[in-house]
Amino acid sequence: MDFKDTDQLAEYRQGARDWVAKHVDPAWAEQQRVSGSYHTPELHALLAEQGWLGAGWPAEYGGTSNNPDMAAALFQEIDAVGLHLDGWSTTSMIANTLLHTATEEQKRTYVGGALRGEVIIVLGYTEPDSGSDVAAAKTRAQRDGDEWLINGQKMFTSTAHRATHVFMLTRSNTEVPKHKGLTTFMVPLASPGVEIRAVYTLGGQRTNGTFYSDVRVPDSARIGPVDGGWGVMHVALVFERSGSGGGRRSGPTLAERVASWAQQTRRDDGTRVYDDATVKERLARIAIDAEVSRLLGLRTAWISATGGLPGTEGSETKLFSAESAQRQHWDLLDILGAEAVLRREAGDAPLTAAVEEAFRRGVVGTIYGGSSEIMREIVAERVLGLPRVRARN
Amino acid sequence: MDLSLSEDQQTLRTAFAEFFDKEATVERVRAAEPLGFDQDLWAKLTGTGAVAMGLPEEAGGGGATNLDLALVAEQHGRRLAPVPFVEGAAAGAILAAAGATDLLGGVADGSTAATLALSPPRDGRLPLVPAGAVAEIVVALDGDRLIALCREPGPRPHVAASPNFGSSPLADWSLTDGELIELAAGPRAVQLYSDGVSQWKLLTGAALGGLRASALELGVSYVKARKAFGVIIGSFQAIQHRLADLVVAGDGAQLLMYEAAWALDNGQPEAAALASMAFLFAADCAFRTTRECLQFHGGYGFTLEYDIQLYFRRAKAWPLALGDSRREYQRLADLVYPESGAGEE
Numbered sequence: 001m002d003f004k005d006t007d008q009l010a011e012y013r014q015g016a017r018d019w020v021a022k023h024v025d026p027a028w029a030e031q032q033r034v035s036g037s038y039h040t041p042e043l044h045a046l047l048a049e050q051g052w053l054g055a056g057w058p059a060e061y062g063g064t065s066n067n068p069d070m071a072a073a074l075f076q077e078i079d080a081v082g083l084h085l086d087g088w089s090t091t092s093m094i095a096n097t098l099l100h101t102a103t104e105e106q107k108r109t110y111v112g113g114a115l116r117g118e119v120i121i122v123l124g125y126t127e128p129d130s131g132s133d134v135a136a137a138k139t140r141a142q143r144d145g146d147e148w149l150i151n152g153q154k155m156f157t158s159t160a161h162r163a164t165h166v167f168m169l170t171r172s173n174t175e176v177p178k179h180k181g182l183t184t185f186m187v188p189l190a191s192p193g194v195e196i197r198a199v200y201t202l203g204g205q206r207t208n209g210t211f212y213s214d215v216r217v218p219d220s221a222r223i224g225p226v227d228g229g230w231g232v233m234h235v236a237l238v239f240e241r242s243g244s245g246g247g248r249r250s251g252p253t254l255a256e257r258v259a260s261w262a263q264q265t266r267r268d269d270g271t272r273v274y275d276d277a278t279v280k281e282r283l284a285r286i287a288i289d290a291e292v293s294r295l296l297g298l299r300t301a302w303i304s305a306t307g308g309l310p311g312t313e314g315s316e317t318k319l320f321s322a323e324s325a326q327r328q329h330w331d332l333l334d335i336l337g338a339e340a341v342l343r344r345e346a347g348d349a350p351l352t353a354a355v356e357e358a359f360r361r362g363v364v365g366t367i368y369g370g371s372s373e374i375m376r377e378i379v380a381e382r383v384l385g386l387p388r389v390r391a392r393n
Numbered sequence: 394m395d396l397s398l399s400e401d402q403q404t405l406r407t408a409f410a411e412f413f414d415k416e417a418t419v420e421r422v423r424a425a426e427p428l429g430f431d432q433d434l435w436a437k438l439t440g441t442g443a444v445a446m447g448l449p450e451e452a453g454g455g456g457a458t459n460l461d462l463a464l465v466a467e468q469h470g471r472r473l474a475p476v477p478f479v480e481g482a483a484a485g486a487i488l489a490a491a492g493a494t495d496l497l498g499g500v501a502d503g504s505t506a507a508t509l510a511l512s513p514p515r516d517g518r519l520p521l522v523p524a525g526a527v528a529e530i531v532v533a534l535d536g537d538r539l540i541a542l543c544r545e546p547g548p549r550p551h552v553a554a555s556p557n558f559g560s561s562p563l564a565d566w567s568l569t570d571g572e573l574i575e576l577a578a579g580p581r582a583v584q585l586y587s588d589g590v591s592q593w594k595l596l597t598g599a600a601l602g603g604l605r606a607s608a609l610e611l612g613v614s615y616v617k618a619r620k621a622f623g624v625i626i627g628s629f630q631a632i633q634h635r636l637a638d639l640v641v642a643g644d645g646a647q648l649l650m651y652e653a654a655w656a657l658d659n660g661q662p663e664a665a666a667l668a669s670m671a672f673l674f675a676a677d678c679a680f681r682t683t684r685e686c687l688q689f690h691g692g693y694g695f696t697l698e699y700d701i702q703l704y705f706r707r708a709k710a711w712p713l714a715l716g717d718s719r720r721e722y723q724r725l726a727d728l729v730y731p732e733s734g735a736g737e738e
Binding site (some may be wrong): 002003004005006077115180226228255256259260263273277281283285286287288291292293295296298299301303319320349373375376377379381383384385386389 | 394395396398402462465522591613616619625627628629630631636637638640641642644645646648649651652654655656666667670673674675718719722726727729730732735
């Protein structure tokens with residue numbers, strides 16, 4: 001056994017930091033925070049233009065010769081200055097899915113466009129009436145000659161207002177069991193009949209509800225076989241769940257920052273916050289949970305790296321990390337005391353409101369990408385061999 | 394990074410799984426109550442060399458690593474084996490590190506059982522020493538003096554154990570109960586002792602991990618068999634989701650225990666913090682698992698006839714040897730969040 005966690009990207013970090021210092025406008029992070037739109041078009045265009053989006057991708061579809069490790073370090077450093085790359089995150093997820101499921105022509109069109117920064121793809125799975133039960137999608141796709149007619153609604157279509165395409169799961173056949181009547185499409189968001197409405201979230205992010213009325217797409221926009229959308233989704237969901245993790249953050253953790261604050265802050269009665277035994281206990285529990293989350297993530301990464309396919313391990317990691325992150329936020333807020341409620345706009349919020357922002361953002365962690373309840377179901381069925389609670393179909 | 398056990402480690406684990414399956418059956422565990430010590434099992438275990446295997450080769454040991462010891466402790470815990478393996482290994486390591494070669498002979502050949510006191514003497518007494526009723530040597534920290542008290546060999550238990558719900562052979566030692574030998578003094582004494590306690594935490598965490606895994610097996614097999622309202626109770630979501638949480642925490646506890654063992658073996662700076670984490674998290678998981686699985690047994694869980702109660706009692710009792718776990722959390726905080734002085738507003 002060897003738990004040495006070597007930083008594979010160590011040699012690229014300084015270069016990545018220099019790149020960020022040179023090219024990233026410090027105002028962008030604040031613009032993202034205030035607008036809730038976690039995609040900055042200028043930054044995306046710059047990354048594409050310099051070849052960073054294409055690093056490590058197959059050359060025949062527009063991959064560049066840029067070093068993929070440097071690109072990974074760059075994305076991490078961009079994240080470290082508080083900038084999100086949500087547009088690239090969903091685009092790369094779907095571009096990867098297309099490499100496995102699309103035709104040659106589609107790969108050249110969509111993957112090539114994505115790596116040039118011209119095609120930005122968002123996810124269209126969830127609907128107002130179906131989230132975790134993704135195969136229950138009702139948005140209809142009906143064939144009309146060489147075209148398809150799409151009608152329905154999608155929910156949480158984040159970044160749609162800045163994107164070019166939605167990768168959409170539709171119901172193409174209502175006469176067969178639900179998993180067998182699905183088809184996936186790349187729907188241009190500029191099509192007539194597409195309406196995008198903003199939905200604001202607790203975490204400050206703007207997402208969207210998107211509405212489709214008689215939207216026409218050519219058959220060439222269809223990904224995978226007619227009624228074969230569930231197979232495509234299998235690939236897409238693998239890329240969605242394996243997308244997270246692995247990114248080490250530079251600088252102190254949130255808990256370390258709060259501990260340091262507690263060591264230097266006195267309460268009204270003159271006692272130091274950190275000297276409160278209950279504060280220490282909570283901080284220690286947070287450290288243990290964080291280490292366990294890290295180790296579960298390492299296990300998942302190690303299984304992949306040694307040629308295995310992490311299944312239930314990935315679900316376990318997701319469940320524990322998301323749940324423990326929320327517990328952490330609640331405790332850290334309590335430790336900060338009455339001022340913990342202050343938002344950044346207050347001007348004197350402790351730790352520049354980092355904890356309250358994490359608290360609000362963290363709420364979605366146990367919901368998206370498979371809710372905690374779905375993760376528990378997976379563990380109960382596949383690890384413990386307990387019977388499926390709900391009926392199949 | 395490599396999260397796999399070597400072939401030797403796998404062999405070791407299998408060998409001791411088989412050993413404890415055969416020698417520490419539930420009948421033996423129950424027969425050893427309330428004392429919590431089985432002389433025949435102890436003789437067999439020391440005969441395998443397991444207790445001394447962590448000692449240096451020149452002291453008659455096997456030079457085994459902390460990870461090796463943890464793998465054995467896990468199997469020991471899985472069967473609730475009524476023998477002071479963890480205490481023997483940790484006390485032996487302190488004696489070896491202190492250079493107490495004349496005391497090590499008996500530990501290495503299995504004739505002497507050594508243990509360690511987890512709290513300092515109070516009014517001339519070491520209170521509730523783990524395995525104190527059956528051990529011949531107890532290692533303790535008295536102020537900044539590392540001492541060993543040595544009692545004459547004789548039939549075990551040497552004194553009656555203090556009756557306790559964990560069926561542990563706990564007993565007080567008076568500082569006059571045996572020959573007192575000073576092993577070290579000053580900062581070195583404190584360091585030797587604290588290293589030994591870290592090892593005890595790691596191995597107790599490993600034993601609790603084994604206990605947890607067995608309790609989970611008992612719980613899962615019960616909910617797969619027991620029917621209520623015409624279906625097996627394992628089909629209820631309220632039970633499935635709680636069991637799923639226990640699986641995840643248990644996997645995390647095992648990884649943390651392995652990491653702590655690796656850190657101790659490789660002299661990592663965070664080794665003491667990791668040993669403390671492994672102990673605390675294993676204790677929490679073990680108790681939560683036994684409590685939930687006892688609950689899923691319904692009324693039978695409350696009876697002495699069903700085995701889950703054996704695990705439930707020990708899951709709470711074993712970690713209590715170190716005192717209130719909340720104090721350990723506080724000590725851990727000081728290790729994890731050292732005061733730097735620098736900070737932000």
